[in-house]
Amino acid sequence: xxxxxxxxxxxxxAERFSHRTAIVxxxxxxxxxxxxxxSAGAAGxxxxxxxxxxRALLCEGQVLAGERFCRKIPxxxxxxxxxxxxxxxxxxxxxxxxxxNGTRALHKAMRADHVLAGSLNNAAACARxxxxxxxxxxxxxxxxxxxxxxxxxxxxxxxxxxxxxLCSAPLEMNxxxxxxxxxxRNTADHLYEVISGSVTGxxxxxxxxxxxxxxxxxxxxxxxxxxxxxxxxxxx
Amino acid sequence: xxxxxxxxxxxxxAERFSHRTAIVxxxxxxxxxxxxxxSAGAAGxxxxxxxxxxRALLCEGQVLAGERFCRKIPxxxxxxxxxxxxxxxxxxxxxxxxxxNGTRALHKAMRADHVLAGSLNNAAACARxxxxxxxxxxxxxxxxxxxxxxxxxxxxxxxxxxxxxLCSAPLEMNxxxxxxxxxxRNTADHLYEVISGSVTGxxxxxxxxxxxxxxxxxxxxxxxxxxxxxxxxxxx
Numbered sequence: 001x002x003x004x005x006x007x008x009x010x011x012x013x014a015e016r017f018s019h020r021t022a023i024v025x026x027x028x029x030x031x032x033x034x035x036x037x038x039s040a041g042a043a044g045x046x047x048x049x050x051x052x053x054x055r056a057l058l059c060e061g062q063v064l065a066g067e068r069f070c071r072k073i074p075x076x077x078x079x080x081x082x083x084x085x086x087x088x089x090x091x092x093x094x095x096x097x098x099x100x101n102g103t104r105a106l107h108k109a110m111r112a113d114h115v116l117a118g119s120l121n122n123a124a125a126c127a128r129x130x131x132x133x134x135x136x137x138x139x140x141x142x143x144x145x146x147x148x149x150x151x152x153x154x155x156x157x158x159x160x161x162x163x164x165x166l167c168s169a170p171l172e173m174n175x176x177x178x179x180x181x182x183x184x185r186n187t188a189d190h191l192y193e194v195i196s197g198s199v200t201g202x203x204x205x206x207x208x209x210x211x212x213x214x215x216x217x218x219x220x221x222x223x224x225x226x227x228x229x230x231x232x233x234x235x236x
Numbered sequence: 237x238x239x240x241x242x243x244x245x246x247x248x249x250a251e252r253f254s255h256r257t258a259i260v261x262x263x264x265x266x267x268x269x270x271x272x273x274x275s276a277g278a279a280g281x282x283x284x285x286x287x288x289x290x291r292a293l294l295c296e297g298q299v300l301a302g303e304r305f306c307r308k309i310p311x312x313x314x315x316x317x318x319x320x321x322x323x324x325x326x327x328x329x330x331x332x333x334x335x336x337n338g339t340r341a342l343h344k345a346m347r348a349d350h351v352l353a354g355s356l357n358n359a360a361a362c363a364r365x366x367x368x369x370x371x372x373x374x375x376x377x378x379x380x381x382x383x384x385x386x387x388x389x390x391x392x393x394x395x396x397x398x399x400x401x402l403c404s405a406p407l408e409m410n411x412x413x414x415x416x417x418x419x420x421r422n423t424a425d426h427l428y429e430v431i432s433g434s435v436t437g438x439x440x441x442x443x444x445x446x447x448x449x450x451x452x453x454x455x456x457x458x459x460x461x462x463x464x465x466x467x468x469x470x471x472x
Contacts, residue, residue: 178386
């Protein structure tokens, strides 16, 4: 199995996804939030790139959610905090979600045969699901504003570590993947410290969303694997 | 002191270098070779981007050196192996050098107030010299064919580690810098294994240049700090 890790959404050319399984990673917070939403019983999450598109797509009974620059969009039902996606708010309902980086990354990955959403919360389950799909893998770190985000890189390294544990043959990976595996190994025993010290971690804490940073830093607490079906992420 | 690490030459926008000191890193092999050339007594190294430009610039008594795709350019005096840059070949002479990634990265960095060439061989000396220049830093990993190269990332992490040892105040760095520091810490005790397993390391070994990979993996064996003066790198 070949693994290519891409450092941010700006580096992701469409042709790199052909005939592969993509795992999109946006730890703070889109993919962690998508896991939380499905865990709370949402029927599915429709990722869209713009606020206009989100408003245009919305149908009665659906939930409109999203953020720009770490803050809830005015007039939307929910922001992008996993804490908000309670059973009361989303059970049985479809969520239309737009975020600064994560939903854009999901759209970039759509050329892949399969698209999964990965986070620290569901890494082991996500690695297992990816392995069962029997394709080479692209791990797309969403990043932040077209730059690499530390928490996404750590998560890519964790995913590779989980994949290695499942695979009898050696994994081949690009240099960036090898770097992220090394980073994860250096980080595993003080993960929260690293995530909370990242650019986005610090910004979220400053904006009063420290609880989100804690929650998104928990490793393998969920077995939910969001998977794209048509235009919607559902429980895989 | 602020440190920004850039993952490959394609990511390097000119404005990021203004009012800063740049350290250009191309471990396999341009910056290691430049250290070797100055160590062997070369008067200076003129980095140029194209083969045509190299031929056009060459004056009598100078040495024409360079590679494309890990191989010496036909008709050139030397390739890009540090082993070739002996005192006999270069002492007292100016070297015109063109390589696939490293010389391009040096040109991209020229907007900086100061430009140094960093490698594993001279990291501690390079960090000391950069600290004395009292500017914020950009560490530009040359990479390989517009992609991140593992050995350059490890070297960026080593440089940050050396800078931290010299600095009483905490260093601020971008997320990519923090990732490379974590990578280096995970790698320090098996550095050759990691460098020889990188994409370029494997390619060089396949092409019979394994000795270069060994030589370029040695940490802090040189106190030479190549520094750009006009169009030429000289001993700083």
